[in-house]
Amino acid sequence: MLVRQGLSYMIGLALLLGLSATGSATVSATASATVSATKASPAWVDESNCKSCHQQADQQWRNSHHAKALTPANNDHKLPLGELKATEQPAWLIGYEPLQQVLIANPDGRLQAHHLAFATEQQTWFDLYPEVADNPDHPLHWRQPVHLANTQCLSCHVSNYQTQYQPKTDTFASSWQQLGVGCQSCHGPAGNHQADGGGFELSLAASDQQLQVCAQCHSRRNELLPFQPNVGVHQQFLISPLRADLYEVDGKILDEVFEYGSFVQSRMHQAGVTCSDCHNPHSGELRAPANAVCSQCHNPAGTPKLIADTPRTIDFNKLQGQAFASPAHHFHPADSAGAQCVNCHMPGRVYMGNDLRHDHSFSSPNPAQALALEHSDACLGCHQDKPAAEVVAAFARWYPDAEPRDGGYAQALYRAREGLPGAAEGLLKQLQAGQQPAIRHAALLAELGHYPSLAAQQQVAAGLTHPDAWVRRAAIEVAPALFNPAWLMPQLSKLLADPELAVRMTAVEQLLAQDYPFKAAAEGAALAEYSELQQHHLGTAQGHYNQSLVAATLGFEAQVQHDLQAALQRNGHYIPALIGLAQWLEKSDTKAAQQLLVSAQQQQGEAAEIAFALALMLIRQGEMAAGLEQLQQTVALAPDNAHYSYVLAIALYDNGQHEAAMDRLRTALAQAPQQRHLRLALWQYSNDINERERLMEQLRQLNPFDPLINSPARY
Template sequence: MGRGKKERRRAAATRPIEPVPGSRRTSRTVVLGAAAALAALAIAAGAWWWQSGRPVSVLITGGSSPSRPPASYVGHAACGQCHQQAEQRWRGSHHDLAMQPATNASVGKLVVRTDGPDGALHDYDVKYAFGTSPLQQYLIEFPDGRLQALGIAWDTRPRAQGGQRWFHLYPGQNVTHRDELHWTNPSQNWNYMCAECHSTGVRKNYDAKTRRFATTYAEVNVSCEACHGPGSNHVAWAKKEGNWRSLDGGTKGLAVALDERKAVTWAISAETGNAQRTPAARPAREVELCGRCHARRGQFSDDYVHGRPLGATHRVALLEDRLYYPDGQIRDEVYEYGSFLQSKMFARGVTCSDCHDPHSGTLRAPGSQVCLGCHASQKYETPKHHFHAAGSRGADCVGCHMPTTTYMVIDPRHDHSIRVPRPDLSVKLGAPNACTGCHSGRPAEWAAKQVEAWYGHAPRGYQRYAEAFRTASLGGPGAGDLLQAVARDGDQPAIARASALARLGILASPAAGEVVRAGLNDPDPLVRRAAAGALEGAEPARRVELLAPLLDDPVRVVRMEAARALAGSPRERLTDAQRKALDRGLAEYIAAEQFNADRPESHVNLGLLYAAERKSAEAEEALKVALEVDTRFVPAAVNLADLYRATGRDVEGERVLRAAIERDPRSAPAHHALGLFLVRQQRMPEALTELEAAARLTPESARYGYVYAVALNGAGRPKQAMETLLHVLSRHPYDRETLAALIAYSREQANPAQALAYTRRLAELEPANAEVRQLIQRLESDARR
């Protein structure tokens, strides 16, 4: 909210702000006959738990030391007594106006008549104005302490630009009170979704017993101490009060010294036309501090300490398909941090405040002049470089290297990966490019040829992982090798290497295993975290061997990932010290999820943890609470039903799933889970109805289509099964399960040539699979007969 575009929650128990890929399956495919496949389907149904968001880390306390008392907030007025110029620049900035009480000094008294949580019209007083430009939202207070953001906003742009009007944030959608996007529902909740980044010193203060919020803040907007930390010790140092000498330590009593640009010079090289930083060390403190709010991330503690790693209290999203294009360009609303980490600028030591004034938030110079401070104008501000007329959009550095994507209907945001335009990647992978973003009537092929004609070669950018990520998303041939190459490439951004490891999954090959092992010792915590997650499905002894050392990692989010991946591991495989470390990690994990007890996702996460630890009663309770928090949250129902199956209570599971479908008839996961239950009960006509609904409602899921086809074949409808599989294959040409079923059914239908074609495609995906190679030999022999 404010800046945050809300979206419909996917059918996975993940935090809306930081989704995580679901469960992983080994890439080794075994080709089963039809009867065996149907039996395996019915059995595996119970093993398929809905994967939740990767939980996070430990609550941390204080930034004090024996010689330094805990700091408290003093307010921007105290800061302004000495730092008058900085405060003046801050006045009227986006940070200053991030949130304002709805008074006569801001927006006046506003009363809104709109549909409430019951669907009926009610009058609501606006409590706060939220944001300032190009739109302003409005918050309504409820008796339980919630603040909710209305689905309509005010366009603050000038009328000549289309502004000065009310507009809906979800145009064309019929958002009723039953829809999760409705302004009264959890997706529009300020306390969880918005508060930390629009105010200073926020404490969420959610009481899980009473289910009420008592959220507080030190200042209503984003003021000085949001970035510099609580200022009481700095004030004492400045006034020389008390034991003020002990407060210095090089920071003058501040929680963090934002001095990474101090004594830094940038000299433009006559040879390259680019500036080089002296000293060359890459700073991270300032960028991480800004990333606290300018990242797509999940918060798991209020106890943020300025200057400590972001991973102590937040989990940053990696370059996942739903969030970024394969080349790393922004797709969903991910803000700036994840993009900037991909940039060559960050790799060379550029920080946020090199380009932006940290107090006003404005650029340090207008337009391209910011860029020309480090890039020689005689080389870059010329048609020989940009091949466009001077003063045109194509001659503008930002227009080509930081294209925009519009969110919240009217809010264009720049991609901060600052990349070379690559229309050639648009041709190959479908990613957007700046050229056709401007020349909207031209195809990407035209732009790619034009760029190559200008420069005499295809463009070469800093980021080199688009093909690997796209191939992995498709499950295509060579994906593992491509991902390993990205993960090993130390010249590539850490966030890209981490994303490659996250896609690698379990140790599918000795080579992948070595890459993951190396990632566990990477200096960047994003990479270590991803490597730990990649071991989730590994053999227990292997997991213990590799992950136990990470239980003592200095960054909490890494420790939490290791503990989560080790949950359920046989304790006898651990040393006494490792057992204690794992118990600490799991306790921290539980505390982290309890911090977000206002969200059903967190209770599902706890249910999954307890299930992994074989604590069925605790798992059941957590999943029930998830449904109490949000009755519409399908992953809670799916997991609860599966828990009932695992504990011999399938009939109760059916009731849970049917209730979920009644609440949300278009929930493919609920239909699918009910269909699997009915398969186990041998109620095939009913099962087929449910499985067909799941496949129809979510055609982007190869799994749903595959399962429906297997059920059709088991019900004696092989022709329809083959038609369904072919339809799935047309959308998912490299889906291993679909190929395996097509091979099996083709053989049953005495069509070895067709089976051979599918087997050869499967061999491209799994060249090391001996069973597949042997099957090719048999089918070739059969085809010659």
């Protein structure tokens, strides 16, 4: 039955793509153009021939981190690999400085990134995950799929990487053209160039095109397609937005997000500065040492003297002539740490144990704002030995006219995320002004779901047709919180034909979440495109899980279960597939469904998502007491999750525990005052007129445009 159902499923997809049942004839133009390579694509070539014409570039590159991004573990590096070889066979070393991680080769072609890394400066081994080193079943243990280099790492450490997952045997035959990040990783395949000496298909002369190439790896992103030259990042990747768990509220890096997301927020980027204006693209080193790289532009004369190989179109109209590399500007002794531009304007964070990476938003210190908005600050970070008030006073004395240089962005975002008075007005003011970089505009738009109003709807509706993909993606994701499905679904359907792949796929996922039927031909083509993209990810649990969503939409029930089980075979800890399979089984075998979640909970006891899914299942099956117990456990595991607290409160109230329900809402609301549904639930449940008036007044201060302000009886 499963085989027959699978055949029907494939025929259904073929029909969506515009294929006949035999696989011939008319492929959808959109899907084909996106997923398939260009007809006359140049060939990838042996890069050892490049040096015959490009000797200087080759010599610079050979000593770079790019060249040494992946090297054989043959101990030419003189790493003390003995303790590893006793139990595992090191195959490759990933990275060069300040640390190298060992890839262990398995017979099935899997390359696993070992938890031990080598600190090159200290010449010592250290453990990246010491808390799980002795627990091979833990999701973060090096043997688990999260550390599978074939799908997680290698595409940014070699040229022309091909995953080559073999689904029939669950093995990998991964391959690449060149070890390390070579010429063609940035310039594209060189077959035509090598044949006639002409230019590449991909020109890096334009600032934005160069940035797009660097962003392929220097960004936090999910890969949609393997590297394709001549297409932008939104045609290949889902770049992570400025989420609170990834970036600080002022835009500086927080989690391991690399450089792109911070840089595109910067005034440098807005003026046309790009990567190679500061970095030699072949050696990776700075164009000039220390402050000299900054004084190319930021000098007393205000006259730019760029060292870059290619002339740039940079807007220097706002460039100020000033002696920035002077105690008169930075108020620190010359040659001290405080005199270095990078320490004040590009503060860094340490990742992977010892890897210092600098923020690229080129922010200016502001210790008073940092304390008020709870973000890091260069001054406070360096002078931790001094009281914060003393640092703030010194800064105010040195820079009495200093103002935040972001136009109020950080303050507006902070108020919105913290649920402070003026939150909605601050967001709308920023969005209506339209002065922020697109990635920041998207971050502001994403918060509007907590602050519904006609003006918020207008901003999100405009965002759906915004010229920038960042904003369109954000609008797609926040829109369900503000619009009814009757209006929204047709608008999202239009975006299935968006020119950017990332936007189309975001629209598909949002429509899948809304159980949209995808009946029109163009809609079916987009769904088929989404399904075809998952073929690139069948070595991961996520790829199979996404396929299950498509199968469910098409009505192929056996295929849904097959895909969910395949996802768990790739990664038994993948929570969306665990919950999805349990919910699917619940339709026919409630006992098996419940047992699946119980077993998962025993293995991943700290996963609140599993406890929550089990709680809802128990309640659906009429086991209210057991369900409430699981909801209590869920909230204990994730006390900051407002949705879990909300559901627990509703369940308590429906079970007659009214005071307990309201206490839960009060506690959750104190932790997350931006969560409108908590406030309205408490307002509805409370019999205390003073509390109800106070809640409505708080709502008015947060969002005076809320439709319930003038007609609370509608709730």
